[in-house]
Amino acid sequence: CTKELFEVCANLKVPIFPEYRYRFEYPGKIGQVNLFKRFSLPHPCSIPLNRVEEVFEKREFFLKKLPFFLKENMKHEGYGVYFVRDLKDIENIKNKISDEVLVQEFIKCEGNVLRVVIIGDELISYWKRPLKKGQLITTISSNAKIDHNWNPYLQEKGKNLVKELISKTGINLAAVDIVFKKEEPLFLEINYYFGRKGIGGSERYYKLLLSAVKKWLLQKGLFTKSLKLIC
CATH class of the missing domain: 3.30.1490.20 (ATP-grasp fold, A domain)
Incomplete structure (x- = not known):
C-alpha cells in the first residue's frame, strides 16, 4: 500500500486494514523515535x-x-x-x-533482539540471536538464528510492551524489534515489511493474514464469506 493510496482511502472515511496511519506519519527510524516519544514508549x-x-x-x-x-x-x-x-x-x-x-x-544485550510480529490480534514472538560470540548486529537474512523458546519471561514482557503500542496506535500488521536493558524492554524499530521465516514461512503468514482480515471485517460488521486466500 502506497502513501497516496492510503490517503485516498483515509479521506473516504472507510475502514482500512492494515492500519498504516503512523507508518506514513512517522517514516523512517527518525520518525519512529518521534512516534515513541509522542506516546511515551521506552526506547534507547x-x-x-x-x-x-x-x-x-x-x-x-x-x-x-x-x-x-x-x-x-x-x-x-x-x-x-x-x-x-x-x-x-x-x-x-x-x-x-x-x-x-x-x-x-x-544497549548491552549480547546481540539478542526480540521480534514481536503483529498480525491482527495475533502476536508471535521469537528471538534473533547471534551465531557467534561478540556479534552485535543480528539479522535473519544473514547472520542470526531464530529461537522461539529462549527466555520466555522476557518474551512476555516484550509482548506486553507491544500491546501498549497497539493500544495507543492501532497498528495491526508489523514486526517490532525490542532490546532489553536490565530486563526492561525498549523499542528499537517497527518494520512494516518484514521477513516471514520466523513465523513459519510465507504460507503460514498468508493464512494468519487471511484469518486476521476476516476477524477484522467481522468486527466491522462486514461480509467475509467470499474472502479467500489465493497464492
Whole structure:
C-alpha cells in the first residue's frame, strides 16, 4: 500500500486494514523515535542528524556517547546499521551515507533482539540471536538464528510492551524489534515489511493474514464469506 493510496482511502472515511496511519506519519527510524516519544514508549536514547558529518562537527559531544550505533534513516531489517567504537569508524563509511542518520545508544544485550510480529490480534514472538560470540548486529537474512523458546519471561514482557503500542496506535500488521536493558524492554524499530521465516514461512503468514482480515471485517460488521486466500 502506497502513501497516496492510503490517503485516498483515509479521506473516504472507510475502514482500512492494515492500519498504516503512523507508518506514513512517522517514516523512517527518525520518525519512529518521534512516534515513541509522542506516546511515551521506552526506547534507547537516540539523536537524529541531518548529515553524518554532524558527528565530527560536534566531536566532543559524540566522543562522550561512544560506543553507539549509527543508523541510516530509511533503511530497515538490519541494513544501514553500523557499530561505532571510535569516530574513525565513521570515516570509513561516511561516503556511503547520503541520508539522514540516527545516533543510538548501545544497549548491552549480547546481540539478542526480540521480534514481536503483529498480525491482527495475533502476536508471535521469537528471538534473533547471534551465531557467534561478540556479534552485535543480528539479522535473519544473514547472520542470526531464530529461537522461539529462549527466555520466555522476557518474551512476555516484550509482548506486553507491544500491546501498549497497539493500544495507543492501532497498528495491526508489523514486526517490532525490542532490546532489553536490565530486563526492561525498549523499542528499537517497527518494520512494516518484514521477513516471514520466523513465523513459519510465507504460507503460514498468508493464512494468519487471511484469518486476521476476516476477524477484522467481522468486527466491522462486514461480509467475509467470499474472502479467500489465493497464492
